[in-house]
Amino acid sequence: LFLIELKYLHFWLKKHKRRKSKKESKTRIVHANILYDHTKGGDNPNRHYANNKIKTTKYTLLSFLPKNLFEQFHRFANVYFVFIALLNFVPVVNAFQPELALAPVVFILSVTAIKDLWEDYRRHRSDKEINHMDCLVYSRSEKQYVEKYWKELRVGDFIRLRCNEILPADVLLLSSSDPDRLCHIETATLDGETNLKQRQVVRSFIDLDCEFDPLKYCSVIECEKPNNDLNRFRGYIIHRSGRRDGLYKDNLLLRGCTIRNTEEAVGIVIYAGHETKAMLNNNGPRYKRSKLERQMNVDVFWCVIILLVMCLFSAIGHGLWMFQYGDKKPVFDVLSPEGTDISPVVSAIYLFLTMIIVFQVLIPISLFVSIEIVKICQVYFIHQDMELYDEETDSHLQCRALNITEDLGQMQYIFSDKTGTLTENKMVFRRCTVAGVEYSHDANARRLAMYQEMDSEEEDCTSHGGTLPRRDSVTSHQSGKVVLRSQSTKSHRRTGSRAEAKRASILSKHTAFSSPMEKDITPDPQLMDKVNECSSQMEFMRFHCQPLNQIPPDLCDIFDFFIALTICNTVVVSSPNQPRQKVDDCKGKRQRKILYKTQNYLNLYAADGLRTLCIAKKVLSKEEYASWLQRHLEAETAIQRREELLFESALRLETNLQLLGATGIEDRLQDGVPETIASLRKAGLQIWVLTGDKQETAINIAYACKLLDPEEEMITLNADSQVHPACTAAVSPHGLHSFSSLPSPSEFSQGPFLVHRLGLVIDGRTLAYALDKSLEDKFLAVARSCRSVLCCRSTPLQKSMVVKLVRNKLKVMTLAIGDGANDVSMIQVADVGVGISGQEGMQAVMASDFALPRFRYLQKLLLVHGHWCYSRLANMILYFFFKNAMFVALIFWYQFYCGFSGSAMVDQWYLIFFNLMFSAFPQLITGTLDKDVSAETLQELPQLYMNGQNSEEYKPYMFWMNMIDAFYQSLICFFIPYFAYVDSDVDLFTWGTPITTLALFTILLHLGIETKTWVSLVL
Incomplete structure (x- = not known):
């Protein structure tokens, strides 16, 4: 009888779905598997859904080598150096022993491959452990719950959950031992929050007087397709009587959560395996490119140009050298494979390729690896700073993005939420x-x-699995x-x-x-x-x-x-x-x-x-x-456009x-907020506060935290009409009426800061008008001329739009800081996102690049650690270009004395392993530990932060200054041994070794001069 009724419901659903549009038909229908246990597998409508077995590994034994090499060759640097190594195997153009030239590239590729293999093996062990965990699944044949592995779970299975168990899949809650039909779960693995959440049994199953019996279940569930939105679940359940009840996120238990304070619960699996919301949110770390890295890539391109110019110059020189001999060939002439003479033009082409091999050191093979190592070390030392630890919340700074530490030293605009970020978020x-x-x-x-x-005090004495609810x-x-x-x-x-x-x-x-x-x-x-x-x-x-x-x-x-x-x-x-x-x-x-x-x-x-x-x-x-309830119930059971x-x-x-x-x-201000804002403003940072509070409240808080100064003239923009804000805005004494006299968008490039002693206050309605395409440039012209901007009644979308507008139009470095879910979009669009681990959960922290316990810690993070990280990396990159150019220039000067034949007076071991062994470690140490200014001085003189804002440590001309300096110093290092051994009968390497030694000594001395911090050792 149940099967007949179920088929009827299935037929009704199919008929109903045919009436829907193509867009609305993208839903999932879930039946109970126990009704199909004695039928053929092809009859089960759930058979097309993913099983619960997970596989997060990337490789197999057969696919590891080709797939890993394919991934590594996505990096242009690896392709370039493999090409150079293979080019060295061509007899007519080779410069070194082929096997030796291949050693550095093979070493780097092998180290990366071993690292990837170890990480994949760890994922394999983790997958195996998870897939073989036990859960209780209802069996129709045995009429009881039996133990099965997680990987054997399927969509449509009934599972029994007990206290402190981890959920194996996304489960719709049908029964609970709690008298109020609630189920308490801990979602720390999903959103980082340790407070317990409540989930409610589906409405139609709340009033069950007896224990839930899976054999009596004959309903059909229709819900949305699998998606990664943790805060949304839409669907409805159709019962035998034809009644439909809406399904919400409060009815869904997500995979990875832990059952707490509930003895027993029963549910049906809706999403399994890789279709669960937890797995769909497992996208790995986000990658951002820092401003310094973008500048560095431009200079790497210039290194390629310099390399080609040097090779072209050498090739032309070799061709002219060969041409002057005419029919009388030199004794060092290279014959073609057929044994005939080679023309000067062909010989020049061959030499061009040879010089690419000889001058390959100019392109730093270890630069990118060195930068990653330095950034990891910098993050480690930031984590060790105990001044960024908050005892009250027992939390420390978190660096969630490892590749943008230097951006912290170049911020120009800060966009901050108010509630929970500047204030305590403890309402009295x-x-x-x-x-x-x-x-x-x-x-x-x-x-x-x-x-x-x-x-x-009660909460401190109660663990997260205790019985006291969070209040x-x-x-x-x-x-x-x-x-x-x-x-x-x-x-x-x-x-x-x-x-x-x-x-x-x-x-x-x-x-x-x-x-x-x-x-x-x-x-x-x-x-x-x-x-x-x-x-x-x-x-x-x-x-x-x-x-x-x-x-x-x-x-x-x-x-x-x-x-x-x-x-x-x-x-x-x-x-x-x-x-x-x-x-x-x-x-x-x-x-x-x-x-x-x-x-x-x-x-x-x-x-x-x-x-x-x-x-x-x-x-x-x-x-x-x-009348209202009828329409409301229709809205509750809708899947599309429910909100x-x-x-x-x-x-x-x-x-x-x-x-x-x-x-x-x-809502009181946090400790240290006024002092922090005052210090950041002295550092040249423009601070905008974006809040949802009403205007009067926000202005009062802005004065309290020293965002607005009583001595400043305040511009207030409030639109009274939706037709056009410029016509009806009540502003005093400036405002939208003064837009015509402000700089045009084309003048933005002249500089992001035209700051006067003005403060701007704008409400949400006016902000919506100002963000329109026709007014956004004029609004930005007004806002950038003010020291502080306060946006009231702003929505999460408006917050992200403001950050994106300033970042894209002014071409400045932006930082967004907030503590709640409504700040996530703003945090994600900024160059650097900072989350506050406060009263509003962990969603902002999970979306951020850095997480702080309190707003006041932003001062040291930017003014001290940001300054250090930027200064260290900028000087390290410039030093990298300097030392490589200097070493290559030594060989270039020698070409004038060997007929541009591509030979070198330096032993090939020194040349190939110059970057990898002889000059790598000193710059790693200075890039990690060097301090140009002490932390106390940086906090007492916030104006020093402007050095990073203006990119004083790494400007385009500095690259060329270092290249010129490298060629100049190489001339000195080359000609001192040259004149010392002139008219002597020493061999080539006896003369070349002092040149190499002198160059290495000069390079290290140059680094020592650039180093600001020296530590004396007391024995």
Whole structure:
């Protein structure tokens, strides 16, 4: 019977899917495998989905050698040096012993291949260990859960999960031993967050009175195709009755997470193996090219040009030398393979190829390897800096990108989030207004602070697998869930209704979370008592009313936080003893819908630097609720455009709201933020703060952290019309009206800094207009002339657009720093992204290049370590070009005395292993440890950072100065032994060895002169 019903559902789904467009039909249908255990394998509709076996290795025994060589030959340097080594095997052009010339290239390729082989072997062992882990899978034949390897798991299998087990695949939660049908998971392996998340059993399985029986399951699941979005899961489940229930990310348990605080859970596998979200997010490290590396590549190209010019000059010289003999051939003439004489032109061509082999040292084969080694050492020493360790959070700086350390010393613009980056992100409830009456809450704030300290002590004593849930402080402007248990009073009906609404709204703020990943806090009865105690002094609570932990409205629907509206809705039934009317408590900041008195209080709160929040309600009739609910359920079960439909559903409730009041919440600045910003500004860095807060609050915080100076003139851009901001913006005294007198975009190249004592403040609506193609250049012209820029009410998309605009238009080095998921896009588009490991989870850290515990550590990271890394690498690269050019020039001068025959007075061992053995280690040491200025001086004089901003250590002319210096010093090293041995009968290498020795001594002496740090050894 179940199979017949299942086939009917399958037929209905196929018929329904044919009606969809091609785009909408890209979904996955999952059936239970136990229904097909006794049928042929070809009848199982899940057979086309990937199995759960993973394979992350790149090679096999047969494919390792060709595949690894193919990967290494993607590097132009490897191809070039292999070509030179093979060219040396051609008899008419070879310059050295062929086998010896091949040794350096083979050595470098072999070392890289061994490293890749070892890494792949480690991946193979890890894959084998994971694939052979055990899990409990339901067997139809045995009618119980049996142990199987992870690699044997398939989409559609039922699995039983126990506490502290790791999830083997992406599983839809169908049953839980928790009384509230919840399952607690730890997602540290996915997003780095150690706090527990809650996942909910699918809605239709919540009310099961008995244990879940897989044999009675006959539903069909339709969901989206596998994707790498950890914060999204869309789908619906169709039951035997035809009922459809929506599926959300709260119903999905992801592979790699760990079950905590839940004895047992049962689910069905939706995605397996390489189709799981964890595996799809395993893309390996991101690669960025630093500004210094881009400049270096240009100079490497110039080295190639110099090499070709020297070879061409030598070839022409050899041809002329041969031509002057005429028919009388020189004794050293080389014959053709047929034994005939070679013409001067052909001989010159052969010599051109020979000189490429002889002068190959000019292209530094070990430069790229040396740079990677130096960067790894620099990262190691940055990690060892204990001044970048935060004891309060027990966290240290993290370098997540190893190849852009020198960019830290060349930053020009810093884009910073405010909440959680500049501030503590620990919200303290300070003031509130109810029905136009303002109440003081200083005493209550002190009590709440005391309770928060008690909570923090409890959390310190509880491990991540403990039973105490994480309780975040009261917050605003964020999304959340409201779960209330209470009952209303019959006396004081009017006042009691107002009190209920107010108390429920106060309690609802406890469920507002600091990150989209932290929406799963369990209601805490102790919190109810705390709020009751703190609320005892409130005027509106002096009436006879029940405690908060006795108010039981029924939760109907919850809308997530919408960034476009900065609002969150919760639909509840306010009183079971009254006619069941639906109440919509709307948390938001709708400036047009608040009353005059509340608006004045909001302005006062914002002027004091408090974050503001408005609270309103709306009463729905049964008919209104039923009409709205029908459309809302359709939106919940949609797979395509679900977020848009839910957003439209929330908008239908946003009419005729009744204002209840507003609150003011304090978010204090982090320690050291004003001093850090002041120091960074002295270093020549332009600092922009991009925040979602309202303008008055953001301005107050900007003054507190010294982003804005009271002595500066402030330009405020606020657009009142969507038609054109330049026509209606209320700015004083400058603004968009002055755009016509500002520099044009073509003048941007004259320099990114035209800074005056001005501060710019712009709100989100005006910023949206300013980022339009027609106005972005003029907006940028205004912004770059200001010392500081403050963007208020900005969305995550606007943040990334601002960073991209400044980076691309001004051609400057940008750094973005933030702590939340809404800062990820900004962090990723900047040249250097910095994440703060604070209150809003680890998403910003996971997307960043560097992670800091606090904002104040940015000062030393940039001014000290950034300066050192840039100075060391810049000098090391220039020294590399110098020493190679000097050594090659010695052989070039000798060609004038050997008829440009391509011979060398240096032993071929010295020539081939010059870079690899004789001159490699000294520059590695100086590139890692040299300090041109002490750390104390760099922090006391931030102006020294401008040296890196202006690329003073590595300018284009410096390359040519070093090349000229190299050729000059090579002349001295060549002709001193030449004149010393003139008219003597010494052999070639007796004369050439002193030249080599003198050149090596000069090269090392040059490095010693350039070195700034010398350590005396005390024996």
